[in-house]
Amino acid sequence: MSSIGDIVLSTSFIESVKNKFPNSQIDFLIKEEFSDIVHHHPLIDNIITYNKQSGINGLISVGKALKHKNYDAVYDIHNVFRTKLLSFFFKVSSFKQIRKPRLKRWLLFYTYQNFFKKDFSHIKMYHSLLDMTENLPKTKLSVSNSEIEETKQYLSSNGVNEKFITIVPGAAWKQKQWSVENYNNLIDRILNTFSFKIIILGSKKDIICDQLSTHDRIINLKGETTLRMAMSILKLSNHTIGSDTGLLHISEALDTPVTMILGPTSKETGANVVLNNSRIVENDSLWCKPCSQNGSRKCYRREQYCLSTIDSNIVFNSLNQVVKS
Known part of the structure; x- marks a missing residue:
């Protein structure tokens, strides 16, 4: 994740993952500059950071390191070039990626036509990977x-x-x-x-x-x-x-x-x-x-x-x- 707002909103999805897979270990990949936000989060077992300054080579190094962890599931709730590149390091069956409404947004910004559902939210978009639409958790962060x-x-x-x-x-x-x-x-x-x-x-x-x-x-x-x-x-x-x-x-x-x-x-x-x-x-x-x-x-x-x-x-x-x- 690479923006504070998106990171915070993703904590709702993290709780749902833990509820669905209570015995799972959850690792969270985040830009290094924002990693402090999720410190002390009770549901995150490992915080994995990526330094943007390291460029493509740094991202490839992260991908190689993650490949050896053999994750049962990898959820990409960001869907940008960096995460698309990382997808090559995971099994196709384990990698799940959200579909961003890019066309709808373009039409909204440049033609002023709104094709979004009335109840659309980023939190609901993330939960589409779990086929969940109702009773979604609120966002949650922790301080000690x-x-x-x-x-x-x-x-x-x-x-x-x-x-x-x-x-x-x-x-x-x-x-x-x-x-x-x-x-x-x-x-x-x-x-x-x-x-x-x-x-x-x-x-x-x-x-x-x-x-x-x-x-x-x-x-x-x-x-x-x-x-x-x-x-x-x-x-x-x-x-x-x-x-x-x-x-x-x-x-x-x-x-x-x-x-x-x-x-x-x-x-x-x-x-x-x-x-x-x-x-x-x-x-x-x-x-x-x-x-x-x-x-x-x-x-x-x-x-x-x-x-x-x-x-x-x-x-x-x-x-x-x-x-x-």
Whole structure:
């Protein structure tokens, strides 16, 4: 797996595999840069990493090593060039690969014709390899007790000893990112309505984190945490707010509900929530949405209506309903 969101969504499939084959050993192949995400996962016996920088030769080395393990079943829920290459190292009878709806997505993005079923989701797509369509497990990740205690101490040293909400304003693609003005308006409403403190999470590249309001109840941890500590913060958080990004999916997999602000992506591209008290905020009446798989395509309209039409009041009202419930 090679994106945070896909990795998180795959944990639902892992649980189903374990339920179907309770005595099985499960190995999980993942890009090295993302391997921390699945550490301490109770159902994964071995984490096998692939360094993207090693190129084709490195991938072939991984394939040769895996060939000698004689797996009873190999599930490819990614279906990209790298996994197609790896398929040559396994028995044809043991290798099972999902069929991605590439044509449907192309038609959706470029002709605006939606041929997806109403109940389509990435999790259901993965489970097609097990012929399962109902009662699918939620996503699940784990952090250890020691990680939680270390994070509590870290937060305490930053003045956080009570309930807090986490905001993840950044995104891999700018087109998925809600505006600074809207985030600041939302933050003001949260501070004036609730007693929560607010933690800002993001990488060093997320410039938007530096553009948000400052306040003695706002703790900006942009670039200050490891991925594992960020996961522990999300586990301890009362709620998480942000775009369709990996950390929002991680939050849900750690049982922390989210308010997900959807711009150019949709459930057909993998943007969805799994917890009952999570919420999606989007303008789903636009003919041009979704426009790409991951939000990378630049908007060709006069303005990016999928985000500009979502103001802070809409998001706050959604958040308020969840907090009150």
